[in-house]
Amino acid sequence: xxxxxxxxxxSDVVEGTPTIARIGGREIGVLRDPRTNGLVAIRNxxxxxxxxxxxxxxxxxxxxxxxxxxxxxxxxxxxxPWHGWEFDATSGxxxxxxxxxxxxxxxxxxxxxxxxxx
Amino acid sequence: xxxxxxxxxxxxxVQITDVEQILQFVEPAERDWxxxxxxxxxxxxYPWPNPSTWFRTDLAVDxxxxxxxxxxxxxxxxxDDQGAEIGILTADxxxxxxxxxxxxxxxxxxxxxNDWFREIWFPADDxxxxxxxxxxxxxxxxxxxxxxxxxDPRFVQVLLSGGSERPYGDPRxxxxxxxxxxxxxxxxxxxxxxxxxxxxxxSGAGTPTFYIEWHTIGSACSIMAHxxxxxxxxxxxxxxxxxxxxxxxxVAWLPGMMWRLDTNWRGLRDDTPWVDRLPSExxxxxxxxxxxxxxxTNGNDELLMQMLAAVGAPDxxxxxxxxxxxxxxxxxxxxxxxxxxxxQGVMHDNAVKFYGNRLNLPVAK
Numbered sequence: 001x002x003x004x005x006x007x008x009x010x011s012d013v014v015e016g017t018p019t020i021a022r023i024g025g026r027e028i029g030v031l032r033d034p035r036t037n038g039l040v041a042i043r044n045x046x047x048x049x050x051x052x053x054x055x056x057x058x059x060x061x062x063x064x065x066x067x068x069x070x071x072x073x074x075x076x077x078x079x080x081p082w083h084g085w086e087f088d089a090t091s092g093x094x095x096x097x098x099x100x101x102x103x104x105x106x107x108x109x110x111x112x113x114x115x116x117x118x
Numbered sequence: 119x120x121x122x123x124x125x126x127x128x129x130x131x132v133q134i135t136d137v138e139q140i141l142q143f144v145e146p147a148e149r150d151w152x153x154x155x156x157x158x159x160x161x162x163x164y165p166w167p168n169p170s171t172w173f174r175t176d177l178a179v180d181x182x183x184x185x186x187x188x189x190x191x192x193x194x195x196x197x198d199d200q201g202a203e204i205g206i207l208t209a210d211x212x213x214x215x216x217x218x219x220x221x222x223x224x225x226x227x228x229x230x231x232n233d234w235f236r237e238i239w240f241p242a243d244d245x246x247x248x249x250x251x252x253x254x255x256x257x258x259x260x261x262x263x264x265x266x267x268x269x270d271p272r273f274v275q276v277l278l279s280g281g282s283e284r285p286y287g288d289p290r291x292x293x294x295x296x297x298x299x300x301x302x303x304x305x306x307x308x309x310x311x312x313x314x315x316x317x318x319x320x321s322g323a324g325t326p327t328f329y330i331e332w333h334t335i336g337s338a339c340s341i342m343a344h345x346x347x348x349x350x351x352x353x354x355x356x357x358x359x360x361x362x363x364x365x366x367x368x369v370a371w372l373p374g375m376m377w378r379l380d381t382n383w384r385g386l387r388d389d390t391p392w393v394d395r396l397p398s399e400x401x402x403x404x405x406x407x408x409x410x411x412x413x414x415t416n417g418n419d420e421l422l423m424q425m426l427a428a429v430g431a432p433d434x435x436x437x438x439x440x441x442x443x444x445x446x447x448x449x450x451x452x453x454x455x456x457x458x459x460x461x462q463g464v465m466h467d468n469a470v471k472f473y474g475n476r477l478n479l480p481v482a483k
């Protein structure tokens with residue numbers, strides 16, 4: 001049964017720096033989404049080759065319809081620091097590979113504290 | 119050796135043994151320019167001569183000593199003797215027309231070569247189909263030539279050379295690809311002519327010294343470059359009906375190349391976000407590979423077939439003999455190298471599906 005875990009003070013979770021916690025033997029990182037200013041809790045292990053995923057970046061997804069067309073879309077992805085693979089910050093799914101998904105966790109703020117359900 | 123079942127030969131190189139065969143379709147005012155050229159019709163020439171011969175030495179030759187120049191002889195040697203139901207004629211020296219420095223002369227050569235097919239080769243045997251060659255250095259003229267020829271149902275594809283100024287995903291070539299697709303014509307890219315005329319050098323490391331270097335590296339690398347370029351530019355998304363056949367670049371490298379491309383795409387997709395599916399999926403849907411030369415494997419054919427199976431080989435390979443060249447694949451021997459379950463597809467059915475109605479197969483009697 002998953003429980004809510006107190007990870008950090010909300011004011012300590014800042015853009016560009018992951019807050020890492022160990023819960024039940026797993027490393028989970030909480031990151032600040034620079035696009036929405038919201039929080040993302042995601043397992044700190046890339047399912048591709050095991051890199052510490054939370055050392056990567058949160059970025060707005062780029063898509064395009066045809067050659068030469070680039071568009072920022074309403075989607076944040078976690079970009080792995082090693083090979084640049086992207087994972088949807090909401091679902092954990094790699095859009096480019098159906099077999100690659102990283103665990104993401106519910107996260108909320110109560111009384112100035114960041115809580116993660118895991 | 120004749121194959122027991124029917125087959126389609128996707129690469130039959132007919133030879134220009136006398137330039138007057140072509141010049142009869144050229145305006146008189148232009149003919150002397152082509153006659154005075156140092157190499158056939160002013161086409162760019164290879165700096166790497168084959169050290170022995172470009173051709174099989176068991177074939178009938180005419181007074182010039184070259185095989186493949188007589189329509190009746192080619193019909194006998196390719197269609198009757200080898201048992202091809204259809205032989206798709208490709209160009210030989212004229213494959214380099216798109217690399218001539220002079221786009222106007224190139225347009226003339228392309229037009230005359232296409233007329234030569236239409237007036238001399240097609241009437242010689244109703245099992246011949248042909249390739250439209252185009253002055254690709256001038257896409258407007260190339261499209262006009264496609265429009266001029268497309269109404270003839272015996273043309274099944276537009277033929278481009280492996281050697282090129284830029285890989286064919288580049289937008290300058292898009293009108294050519296669109297025009298082909300609009301007429302139900304495939305686009306075939308045949309390796310060769312790398313480093314010739316306006317083309318960039320063969321290999322990615324400068325000019326090779328020997329024919330063996332060009333034949334090993336140059337002809338494969340250009341095909342790899344076009345394959346990756348067409349996918350990276352999202353060409354098949356822009357031109358959904360486009361069908362591409364890559365000829366004579368080898369295939370043993372294909373699994374590694376696609377795995378490499380798939381891997382890079384996952385990490386580098388921001389640069390080409392319109393590529394919204396695995397490159398290998400796009401390849402398997404829209405690109406086919408002529409089999410010759412199927413690499414000899416020093417006894418590792420089983421391993422090769424396992425690798426090829428991983429990228430969909432039973433559905434994407436189409437037999438080609440490369441007649442009358444020295445390194446051709448004899449159909450009986452070639453077919454026996456394939457797993458039995460692949461044979462009908464590779465020798466026949468895949469090409470039938472690929473070319474579709476343009477192949478205009480004879481009605482069974």
